[in-house]
Amino acid sequence: QPVLTQPPSVSGAPGQRVTISCTGSSSNIGAGYDVHWYLQLPGTAPKLLIYANTNRPSGVPDRFSGSKSGTSASLAITGLQTEDEADFYCQSYDSSLSAWVFGGGTKLTVL
């Protein structure tokens, strides 16, 4: 079982807004460790989408935004586009495990 919990799937129509949650615990997100988000298109390597909870790397559209509160974090995607269909992963560090940990991944379907 992944240390960080994400919903297996989310969906939305083009143009809509969706959010993906990432729930951790007091040894990872709740301990103050940053949350980062990755996008993985089918058959490709993961790509950094959001780092340090809220920051977008150069080239990532501002339709993608991140937030963090307590033991959870969220990724919001506005103005959904068909090309956004992908798997999304959150990632943090866990002090109890002394390991970098990922969520189980969320598959986004654009209806």
Next chain:
Amino acid sequence: EVQLVESGGILVQPGGSLRLSCAASGFVFSSYSMIWVRQAPGKGLEWVSYFSSRNDIIFYADSVKGRFTISRDNDKKSLYLQMDSLRAEDTAVYYCARIGGGYGGSYYFDYWGQGTLVTVSS
């Protein structure tokens, strides 16, 4: 342009060994800590190992500790993963990635290779 290119993935029998390589270009390799992450078929991402840019600090996930060995050659701009005593559950695509920043453990991985598939089966 930052590039990471993995190689070495093949079909290997349980109990066998394998060495993966990751060739880096487009950045000062010696200045960056690096990691290996794997993804079993149809599954999520799992961090495997870490090698620091300074002081040769190394970490392993519990699932591979004692069986895998990470190393790097800064002159060759390459990262390696020696995999011994392989098990069926080690079957995965193995990615190398660069640690782009962060502090106190809150590292993020800003560039990833395309991955190399390791299949452990008899």
